[in-house]
Amino acid sequence: MSQFIFESYTSDVASKLLSFSYVLRHRGEEFKFTETLILPDREVHSIDQKLLQKLLQAVHIVLGLSYWKMYCPEEIIINGYTLSEKEAAFWDNLYTNGLGEFYYRNSIDFRNLVQFPFDHEQRSQVLPLHKNDRYLVGVGGGKDSILTSEILKKHKVEAIGFVVETQKSYPLIDDLLKIIDLDAIRIKRIIDPQLFLLNKNSGVNNGHIPISAVYGCIGLLASGLYGYDGMITSNERSADYGNVEYLNVMINHQWSKSREFELLFQNYIKDFISPDLTFFSLLRPYSEYTIVEHFARYHQYFSEFSSCNSNFNITDHDISPKWCGTCPKCAFVFALLSAFVSKKDLVSIFQTNLYENEKLIPLYKELLGVSGFKPFECVGTPEEVKLAMLRASEMGEFKGTPVMDFFEGAVAPDLDAVLLQQEVTSVDRSVLPEQFKSMV
Numbered sequence: 001m002s003q004f005i006f007e008s009y010t011s012d013v014a015s016k017l018l019s020f021s022y023v024l025r026h027r028g029e030e031f032k033f034t035e036t037l038i039l040p041d042r043e044v045h046s047i048d049q050k051l052l053q054k055l056l057q058a059v060h061i062v063l064g065l066s067y068w069k070m071y072c073p074e075e076i077i078i079n080g081y082t083l084s085e086k087e088a089a090f091w092d093n094l095y096t097n098g099l100g101e102f103y104y105r106n107s108i109d110f111r112n113l114v115q116f117p118f119d120h121e122q123r124s125q126v127l128p129l130h131k132n133d134r135y136l137v138g139v140g141g142g143k144d145s146i147l148t149s150e151i152l153k154k155h156k157v158e159a160i161g162f163v164v165e166t167q168k169s170y171p172l173i174d175d176l177l178k179i180i181d182l183d184a185i186r187i188k189r190i191i192d193p194q195l196f197l198l199n200k201n202s203g204v205n206n207g208h209i210p211i212s213a214v215y216g217c218i219g220l221l222a223s224g225l226y227g228y229d230g231m232i233t234s235n236e237r238s239a240d241y242g243n244v245e246y247l248n249v250m251i252n253h254q255w256s257k258s259r260e261f262e263l264l265f266q267n268y269i270k271d272f273i274s275p276d277l278t279f280f281s282l283l284r285p286y287s288e289y290t291i292v293e294h295f296a297r298y299h300q301y302f303s304e305f306s307s308c309n310s311n312f313n314i315t316d317h318d319i320s321p322k323w324c325g326t327c328p329k330c331a332f333v334f335a336l337l338s339a340f341v342s343k344k345d346l347v348s349i350f351q352t353n354l355y356e357n358e359k360l361i362p363l364y365k366e367l368l369g370v371s372g373f374k375p376f377e378c379v380g381t382p383e384e385v386k387l388a389m390l391r392a393s394e395m396g397e398f399k400g401t402p403v404m405d406f407f408e409g410a411v412a413p414d415l416d417a418v419l420l421q422q423e424v425t426s427v428d429r430s431v432l433p434e435q436f437k438s439m440v
């Protein structure tokens with residue numbers, strides 16, 4: 001029998017060092033892990049200690065994802081605090097749906113696998129928090145957080161950037177923050193080095209975790225510590241679109257960016273932490289296509305931004321090109337930008353013309369939904385890619401390239417441009433808090 005124990009966490013924020021400890025027992029072996037958060041040198045605001053403990057407990061549980069998934073123990077033990085039944089249900093949901101891609105890739109039957117312990121008698125006490133009408137805004141280096149920052153700036157919303165630096169700092173994000181002219185709260189996250197060593201062993205499960213949920217919990221903790229009303233993210237409605245069905249469940253690489261998770265997390269915050277803390281995505285009404293259409297107006301970022309994950313590999317300290325030119329993210333962003341940006345500017349951004357790379361045709365088939373399934377990446381829907389490439393085709397600058405020739409011959413003739421336009425560009429502002437609806 002395997003066990004996973006949420007052992008303990010520190011709560012002395014004055015030291016700027018927070019530690020979260022875990023014990024994993026599997027087939028007679030015991031592993032101990034400690035993950036560390038290093039807080040910035042900023043003044044910590046007065047915060048109710050009970051509220052602080054609830055925030056720290058959420059971070060404790062969410063950081064445990066990386067260690068629990070090594071062997072997926074069925075027995076989960078929490079030391080030092082107790083969950084109510086509804087709290088446990090939230091974490092069951094996150095550890096199940098948030099790890100969907102991980103289960104799929106490792107052929108793990110996740111049904112009824114995760115069952116957090118709870119006390120039927122446990123009653124949660126939510127606590128008020130002084131409202132300051134200012135927010136953290138997550139900054140990740142890509143087009144989405146740039147657009148959110150520009151919208152908030154335009155509408156004079158007081159905001160500060162929020163960055164989690166896992167294992168290392170990110171010069172790309174620092175450069176963007178300078179262009180945005182945005183200060184930032186940076187929290188350093190140090191994963192236990194044992195994890196990287198053990199992950200090389202046979203029999204240890206590896207794979208994707210719901211990283212947006214990790215950032216969300218750390219962001220809420222930062223909001224409470226530094227006197228902000230919560231965290232604004234930049235997740236689009238396209239994140240609701242899944243990848244592939246597994247064990248009769250739609251697996252979604254972007255589940256922790258989806259509207260479903262956002263609502264669950266909002267309710268968790270309201271019911272178990274504080275009704276005065278906010279978490280939402282300003283770009284939720286938009287498709288990726290619409291986001292790129294707006295972003296394309298900000299030429300000052302063209303040479304600086306990147307959505308390619310080669311920039312954020314936590315175990316590689318080499319400086320990578322901003323765009324690798326071969327991954328799903330690169331292919332997707334290139335396609336969407338090709339609808340709104342000149343060929344000259346687009347090639348300047350990527351340092352190559354991806355439509356000239358014949359080897360990318362199988363990847364574009366997946367992005368267009370004509371073969372396989374949507375890649376396990378933060379990319380938009382096939383309809384968005386179709387509309388973007390249709391518009392690029394009409395402009396004619398990429399005519400004669402292998403990828404565009406494939407699209408124009410095999411995909412474009414069957415498309416209804418009017419229906420595509422309606423489906424992709426509709427905007428639903430009802431998902432936003434009232435004061436933010438007029439901003440998008």
